[in-house]
Amino acid sequence: MLYKKQNAHFFLFLMLFSEFSFLCEALEKTPSRLSKKKLLRAFFLLHAPEAVTEAIHFLTFYFFHEQQAVLFQLDEIQMVKIIAEYTEKDIDSVRKSIKHEMSGDIGAYYSVHGKSNLQSPLFQDIFREICEFGAIEGENSQETRKKKILSLLDKVSKEDARYLLRLFVGTFRIGVSDKTILEVIFEIFLVRYGERYKDIDKKKFEQIYGVFPNLGKIVYFVLTNQIEKLLSVEPKIGMAVQSQTAEVFFKNNALLLDFSKYSYVIQPKYDGFRLQAHVTKEQEIFLFSRNQILVNHLFPTVAIALKKYALQNSFYGVIDGEVIGFDRLNNFYLTFQDTAKEKREKKKKTDKKESIELQYIIFDLLVFKEVNLMNETYQKRVQIIETFQEGEQIKHVNSIPVFNIKEIEEQHNLCIKNKYEGLMIKDLAAPYEAGKRTRTWLKYKKIQKDSLEDTIDVVILGYTLSKGMRSKRQMIGSLLVGVYDEATQHYVTVAQVGSGGNQVLWNLLYENLYAITVSSPLENVFISKAHIPDYFVTPKIVVSVKADLVSLSKDHTAGVSLRFPRLLTIRPDKNEKESTDIRKFLSE
Structure with missing residues (x-):
């Protein structure tokens, strides 16, 4: 293991992938947000700034190849096929096991049924190989991606592979948001430089992140004492600015x-x-x-x-x-x-x-x-x-x-x-x-008092399976949907949606929700006993719905509910925190 000395401290310069995996596992098993922040803070302070930067890029899906963002272009179905072939198992049995035994977690499935491998390569080497996905293009690109994934699985243990596979399907399931990471970075900044930069507060850090949404680079500036450079960041062509x-x-x-x-x-x-x-x-x-x-x-x-x-x-x-x-x-x-x-x-x-x-x-x-x-x-x-x-x-x-x-x-x-x-x-x-x-x-x-002419954007928090004849046409019977409450940083429910859309849309939703199904709701998701779904999901997918009214509700945790909601479409342009604040409609 290599170390380097900086600011009278010894830092882990090169990091094993198993060390990164250990961090992810600890975060996943820790329900408390405060405890998660302590784990992140300890990790940031122990390892070299370069290693921390790449670790944050990994956690936030921030991979670039020759200044262009890496798109993995792999869905859950493709990943199941790859894992079934690699483990020499039947595709249907793998799919059923992931769904029923592992709550839709392909990474957890592989950590149990994958190939044993005692290797632990350097995290930096794995990170660079993942960045190379950006160079894959052409007629045989899917086959090349498959070979690349199999090559990576050969290099890590089956326990560590769970976070690689979760990366490829787009969800880590460790309950850490960009906002949490930014708060940890700010806390380190306060301890180290608070006396020197008394006018820099949390709001200023959020402004910096809005213009320069690269958490890996922000933590690097803080850990390497480049505060003036951090404070002078400008929007850069080719790096997305957070939208107002x-x-x-x-x-x-x-x-x-x-x-x-x-x-x-x-x-x-x-x-x-x-x-x-x-x-x-x-x-x-x-x-x-x-x-x-x-x-x-x-x-x-x-x-x-x-x-x-x-x-x-x-x-x-x-x-x-x-x-x-x-x-x-x-x-x-x-x-x-x-x-x-x-x-x-x-x-x-x-x-x-x-x-x-x-x-x-x-x-x-x-x-x-x-x-x-x-x-x-x-x-x-x-x-x-x-x-x-x-x-x-x-x-x-x-x-x-x-x-x-x-x-x-x-x-x-x-x-x-x-x-x-x-x-x-x-x-x-x-x-x-x-x-x-x-x-x-x-x-x-366009909102009227006795009906809602406008559509409402909600985030899916869970789903219930179809029953009877309907189950032959589509898997989902209804969706439990909610909104994000900025004041409390919680997700709260507003409706059960079981109508609208078409069969194609409902089945597409099932494929997407299947990949983010979890065994229990996350710590910041509040669901009343009256609306417990068959399956919980990580809040990630936003959909637009139409409703007749917004009314007060004792059953839904938002305190309000949508009457006669109908599904319209998926909103891939919005993230889970960009739902409509429907409670404001009550004041109209």
Whole structure:
């Protein structure tokens, strides 16, 4: 084992993969969030900064190859086939065992039934091999990925392999969020540098993370005493910035607006797919979802259109906007659900489909030619956007000044009439606040008192299997859904959803939920005895539902519930904490 000396301490310079696995296992077995933080803090302080950086990248799925994010492109079904072949077992028996004996945990299955192997390679070597997945492409890419996985399994013990396999299916099951890791880093910062940097608080760290969401690099700066470098981080082309989000606006919270002090504009609110576009000086295009996931493969036509747009405007930088389907024949924008459906059916060549195109609506500019504009006023950022020439599929949002509530109401009614989701109200003097839900952006949706015209985004917390004849068509009978409460950092339930959608959507959900099924709800998931599902899941998948009413409830842990909820679609653009705050609907 190699060590290096730094700041009068000896650090573990090279780390065995088994040591990283031991940390993951300890975190998984520790229910208390405070205890998890203590484990992370001890790990960060014991090991060398380089090792800690890569360990955090592993825990947060942050892998890059030649400056491009690594996409594993493997689902649960493919992984089951690989494991069945590698362990020389029947696929159906492996699938059933994972589902019924291991609560859907493919890693736990392998730790019991996998091949014995006493090797423990260096963590750094395994990390670099995982990064090499980014170089795999071409006709035989799936077979190459399979061989790569088998090669990795040959190098680690079956107990340690559980975290490799969980990585490939996208869930670690150790109950540690990015926010928890950031809090641990901040606590280390306070102990080491609190006296010197008394004006740096937790809020400042969250702002840094919003602009520079690389936890591995942030901890490296703290552990290596590069605080000035940390405090001066800027948004970087090619690295996704956390999106600013809007507070909900209702008629009776009009006090959020002060027309005597501030100037506002309204913009149509599109029911689309939030997309942050990065354009390099060499005209390379990187498209990121609101969860900072690279999604070029989902929107190839948008990437091509953005490249043309960048060339005609001599542009490079970072822009924020929304992808939405536009019906050119009838001259209106589609809903998110219809846009997603259009993408799935894009291979069907009909006159109707050819009349619909994906457009990218630009509504903000974060970086222009390597100059950070996030601290500039929204008015200045919009003025720069308006100097650019629109493209065939690239449009600029229309901003209209408003001077009182009456004008907002008039514009809201007009937006609804023109089939928009509602409108946005934006403060022209405000900066771009990365990663924050702010009152400088307000969303005013179509909501009526006796029914909900708007869709509601909820996170799935569990599911119940179908019974009777229905079980022959689809596996899931109903979903237990909830919302994330920012104040308490808990997930609370709001409804059981058993209708809506179609058979394809329900079966797709089952495949996705099967991969994240757990034996019991996580520590911060609150479910009443009246709504215990057949299976619990890790809060991860967000879906849109339609409901008639929001009402007070004693049975659901949110204190409110949705009446007559119907499933609409999966929201892959949203993470588990971006659910709708439906309790605000009660004040309408």
